[in-house]
Amino acid sequence: MAKLSLMFENKLVKEVPIGSKPVRIGRSPDNDLVVDNLAVSNDHARVYFESGRLVVEDRGSLNGTFVNDLRVERATLHDGDSIWIGKHHIKVDSIGDAPLQYQSAKKANAPMINETMVLDTKVRREMLSQAAAMGERTQFAADRIKVPTIVVLSGKTDSKEYILTNKLTTIGKSAMATIKLKGWFKPPMAAQINQRDDGYYVGSGAKVPAVNGVAIPGPTRLNDGDLIEVAGIRLNFIVRE
């Protein structure tokens, strides 16, 4: 995903991703890229995609918009170009790889939020469109997050291995359980594993599971290699690359 980096005297001031909406550049604070210098007009320029090409358009600014050394009213941008506005210049990055942009988008968001309270709807709107552009890149990157496996070490179950792709995995005899127990006197719902943002937590059902030999006091976060014992079965929690 493309981005713009605002530079002043070769120092990075701010980065913004270029999404489906034009990036508005100017001195007034409601721009996407605010350039705080009197030589810059309130509504100075815009950068946006048009039929797959990245375009910069001067908004009738007093001191003009320059691409590399050329004053332009409207020009197609290429990767590595510099847009000069007053003493600032904006580096154009129209390629870039996803992880790098994830980092840069974070930096771009940070100052906006520190400057302004989140209840300001205008800022929130701006952030939302920026964050949405960032989300576009991150939402399909779920495969980078590791999915753990439960391996059955002993006890009768309907499978020997389970991949924990769901938010909730239930262990029990019930037809609704994910890890189905077989045999007499097994509870319908013996225990459950919940995927949270910071990891996988095992919690009690009709039974209190033990993790590494210790009965859990409440929902307990699992670590790679943990041994879970519940309702007469032994399970190994494994996080593979």
Place this chain on the structure above:
Amino acid sequence: MELSALASRGESLQIASGGATDVGMVRTNNEDSYQIVPALHLYVLADGMGGEAHGEVASSLAVETVVKHCLEGQENPSAPLNGEAKPGLSEKSRRLASAVHLANQKVFASAAQHAEQRGMGATLTAAWIDDMNLSVGHVGDSRVYLLRTGVLQQLTSDHSLVAEQVRRGILTASEAESSTMQNVLLRALGTQPQVEVDIEQVGLFPSDILLLCSDGLTRMVTEPEIAGALQSEPDAQKAAEKLVKLANEGGGVDNVTAIVVSLKPEPKGWFSWLRRGAHKSASGNGTAGGH
């Protein structure tokens, strides 16, 4: 408020639900919307964003679109589906995903057509109970919780910047809770022409309690407090109202909405057993029974 029974697989369940919403103690308008459709056991919640009254426009449009599309699907199962269908999903899950895709398109189109609505969006979280199966459709940072055997479990992942940072190990869960960036969403309805929709399928058990809520609840009330309120108040409607009250007592900095759905096994005994038999034969395939 809903009270109806669901009989299948030899289990007989009563489903009761209730919802409550409030503007909170700080905001001047309520941008949350929700709807309960008892006939379908469908529960839909959206938290709108965008200046002036446009958050309300986005959230109510999203909720209405989802409900309407699910009702249409119920009447005509071959009605066309929106968005790509992932393999392995139940019919209800596919319909729900389709409904959320459609809601995204509608909110996006409305924002594109009306200049003053530029930037409006909404979260959307929906739960649909069919037989003993729950389908959850989700975009944004509203949540679905399941309280089972006293354990409160989250069935949705927040599509927020801080949650993503926690998943990537950049922040801890407690750091995320105190972050000033909690309002930054990575996914919402109406901000892009297409959106990825999370679908989760969960098998239900008797005595499960479901909670759908906007972030106005989870920012103000801790999970143990939520679990405590759900356990101490058996009436679904009163539980929803209690949660909203707790959020307001905690500061109420945002709009707050809660929908509580409780599943209860029907009383045991030879009389209810007989009634259950009659119910089963009356409904033929035994998949559903609304009172």
